[in-house]
Amino acid sequence: MINVSVLGYGTVGSGVVEVLDTNRDSINKRAGNEINVKYVLDLRDFPGTPIQEKVVHDFSVIVNDPDVQIIVETMGGVHPAYEFVKEALEKGKSVCTSNKELVAKYGAELLEIARKKKVNFLFEASVGGGIPIIRPLNQSLTADEIEEITGILNGTTNYILTKMTDEGSAFEEVLKDAQEKGYAERNPEADVEGYDACRKIAILTSLAYGMQVDYEDIYTEGITKITDIDIKYAKAIGASIKIFGTSKKVGNKVYAMVTPMMIDRNNPLYNVNDVFNGIFVRGNLLGDVMFYGKGAGKLPTASAVVADVVDAAKHLGTNIMTIWSSKKLELASFDEASNKFFVRLSGDKNSLFEQVKNEFGDVKEVTAGVDSEYAFITDVMTESEFKEASQKFDNMVSRIRVGF
Amino acid sequence: MINVSVLGYGTVGSGVVEVLDTNRDSINKRAGNEINVKYVLDLRDFPGTPIQEKVVHDFSVIVNDPDVQIIVETMGGVHPAYEFVKEALEKGKSVCTSNKELVAKYGAELLEIARKKKVNFLFEASVGGGIPIIRPLNQSLTADEIEEITGILNGTTNYILTKMTDEGSAFEEVLKDAQEKGYAERNPEADVEGYDACRKIAILTSLAYGMQVDYEDIYTEGITKITDIDIKYAKAIGASIKIFGTSKKVGNKVYAMVTPMMIDRNNPLYNVNDVFNGIFVRGNLLGDVMFYGKGAGKLPTASAVVADVVDAAKHLGTNIMTIWSSKKLELASFDEASNKFFVRLSGDKNSLFEQVKNEFGDVKEVTAGVDSEYAFITDVMTESEFKEASQKFDNMVSRIRVGF
Incomplete structure (x- = not known):
């Protein structure tokens, strides 16, 4: 016994x-x-x-x-x-x-x-x-060097974003509903600000690279600024908005962040909805695998x-080897991380077009029948490049990173 | 070393x-x-x-x-x-x-x-x-009693069905293309007749229940009879056709089979396309989890x-415990397995309606602009009930089990 x-x-x-x-x-x-x-x-x-x-x-x-x-x-x-x-x-x-x-x-x-x-x-x-992910990372994906881990790691925020998408409702409204149903905490900060997902991607990244990732080092952005209008644009181009915890190895650098992302149907996490979680892992030889299931409950x-x-x-009396040393993994500077960005500017396209072209280069317009806005997706740029360009626009209504 | x-x-x-x-x-x-x-x-x-x-x-x-x-x-x-x-x-x-x-x-x-x-x-x-599934079943899902395992377990047939769906082409045409691309063997029998998936579901079921499942006992049906017209019907109702290896525990009985299935968007395997595999597992407490990735290569x-x-x-010198005894697991009789069925009859709906109602009960008509056919989905019935009813129709063009 x-x-x-x-x-x-x-x-x-x-x-x-x-x-x-x-x-x-x-x-x-x-x-x-x-x-x-x-x-x-x-x-x-x-x-x-x-x-x-x-x-x-x-x-x-x-x-x-x-x-x-x-x-x-x-x-x-x-x-x-x-x-x-x-x-x-x-x-x-x-x-x-x-x-x-x-x-x-x-x-x-x-x-x-x-x-x-x-x-x-x-x-x-x-x-x-309930999704097996720690043991697979530790014991199954051992032949590979992990190039990327991207997960929908928080069921509450995924539920909120799914409802906003399905019903066209505003964030505050859905949050209130989720709280009434017990899907969201009375104090929802840890979920909606991304802190919960941040700790989880820190754990997964530490296991993937065998070194300590301090969660305080991970750029973390929640979903409180995502509006029903953002989602309307996403739907207009067959995309959806999710909040991802991600870490990626680019060369010898590891980037990690928690942010909302606009993704399209080709992303294996596109269909992870409601309170479900999905975790995508890319190995250098294995290619892509994904784990899906109930992330809470x-x-x-x-x-x-x-x-x-x-x-x-x-395993009484034997230690199961886990590579996760206390040696700190220095994450690459978030400023150097690169993505495309979805941007909404208030104002008229014609009057903004030239300035947008000057600051962001050639962009792809996105239309969703919203009046007095010019919305577009940029080409790939670094966070610092984007920040610099953004500062020229005091009429930026929102911006969301784009994963396609 | x-x-x-x-x-x-x-x-x-x-x-x-x-x-x-x-x-x-x-x-x-x-x-x-x-x-x-x-x-x-x-x-x-x-x-x-x-x-x-x-x-x-x-x-x-x-x-x-x-x-x-x-x-x-x-x-x-x-x-x-x-x-x-x-x-x-x-x-x-x-x-x-x-x-x-x-x-x-x-x-x-x-x-x-x-x-x-x-x-x-x-x-x-x-x-x-490359998908971790054996080790998760053996070491991660150990707190649960497994109620169902359903997988897209063969990349070749999933590729063929995906191409037939995307391009509207006939089975033979896509098979030939797949052979030219090296995705299908010169002798494709093991894949297209479901024999490969059959061995795989036998292995998973043996591990889930800790007893020997003889693959010869598993009802196995391939995809060679699936036509472009079947797929046209499926698409008309937002469904797709996949070939599944499945085992299910119902009461104390375990059913296992390999068959094509018509599924809708709500099935987590709906979006598993091309040469990818997906394996869905339902635990009695855990609920549903899914594993996804490249099933071959x-x-x-x-x-x-x-x-x-x-x-x-x-683990040199120590055995990792795996529960899979040589005691034979007697599968439940396939005749007692139950499903809905999609059925196509040649002929005119009006002249067939009464007989269909008599033999299959209330059915749900499916239309896809195909002339001189009456197509429908039955309610849930056992294999033997379906077989008996089918024998009354010498004009049955095809029948595919339905998973929604």
Whole structure:
């Protein structure tokens, strides 16, 4: 029997207990051993529930119990999750977590402790919810040098953009609806400003290149400025607007960013809609692969955590090698990143045409029946070139990077 | 240093050597050791090439060399691949193969030998080419009970169906073009009759349920009867025709089949076109995930084989548990499988309407401007119910299962 303890009995934590219970037989078979939940750490009691006897309020009970081999951390937030996980690993327990903030910030350090202690620190659920992406990156795409990772990594913002597209509604309206349905948090900042996607692309990029990517270094732009009119233009040319977390290797430089992107049907992520996530990976020999599924939700996320528990159970006493050192990966300057840009200027095309040509070169006009605007897509230019040209226009209504 | 030997220097085998060479540094880092190709077994010599010194014609040289720890089998076909792989495993060498015929037929037995000998038998490349699917099924989706696996598992037939759809051309015409381009074999039977997809869905189903699925038990229907007129109808209702390998668990029964299917835009496989493969998996808690990428081709397939080599190198002396016993999984009778059906009858709707209603119940007419035909989609019915009803019509031009 292998004893597991769950830290935090919120949505994901209670999901973990439910998954272990629902699929007990098949999970035990796959783990090659019986998995038992010994303790649940939470501030609350849960009288009258099946876990009432297992609840403890003091982490030291768990971490000092030599019978506990695996700890599931589903509290979220960096503190005290970091201190708890670190102590657990140091005391020779494997840890499985869904906590992207923790992994993005302390992944390299915690992996190193796990390696030294011959235990495992696993975090499949921290990116893409139920979609297998961490283990494939770590164990399947090992013959390739990764040239690009681009993902729709946040279900809430993808839901909002999908609804805006399908219904022609404004951002604020859809956000309110999403909050009422429980798809968006009361405080939606982490999602709509791209912070959540930023931590996730930091984790994926660290794993792809085996070095620490600090999420603070990643240029991050959310979807709060995307309007129904932007989407109207996108639809007029058969495109859609998504928010991508991306990292790309160009020569020896790695660029990483989180930004809204206008993409067309040829992009494999074009059809990833609603709360679904999709993660596209390009290998130098493999070509393109994509992983798709529910990026959030109680049971999909808990399923990924439990898959880690099964893996930890199969590897008691052996560390599964993960290349992610604490050596910092210096990202290339965002100013040098290059893209096409979709631009909307207020005013009349005829009066703007010459100036646009002078500043942006030959552009491709986009029309969507919007009055008093001149909208176009530029050729590929760097961020700094674009910034410089933009400063000449105080009538710029919006600009969105273009991925086709 | 870990010594690898490659059996068969054809497309995939030479690709393996190329992948190991091109990405040497990153592969060695991920493997935690230097990977060296010691021998290449082939009937031919390759004078003047970098492998000329490594070529041997006698398998016993390789299998009896104690320095060889990992064998890559890329010969294809069941014999002598089976005898070679078995002997290699018995002599304590891990084997990585791209050979779906071998895995479908002898997977359970070879895995059992590997388990006993504490080595590994790995076959990521046998399904989906470069797409990670075997390892995710085996190691990532372990918290779930698998309810369905549906895949576009054969790139050649997907290419043919895509071209027929895009260009409105007939099957024979597109096949000829595909053969000229090297996308289809001179003898295309294994692809167009569905035999290749059949072995692949047999492997995936065996892994999902941990028991042996004999591919001979799987109802298999190819695409040779799909016509440009069928596709015209599909397009008229916004659907497309794909060939799917599918297995589904309904209650305690598992159904498996390979057949063309008419699907609509809501199916995540709808946009998997050209030579791409897509594999959709539904878990009872996880929900739906999909894996997408190049299902064939020299380097993508070789990349998957080399990922197995890296995994074998990381697990020298330890067996990676795979649940696939030799206990036979008795598939449910195909007669009891149920679907909707798209049906075309020659003749006049008015004169057929009553008889159709009597035999098939209420149907939904499909029109595509084809003269002298009555085409419709039935409600859900079992294969045997459909067969019985069909026998009343000697004017049935075609029938295709419908997945929406």
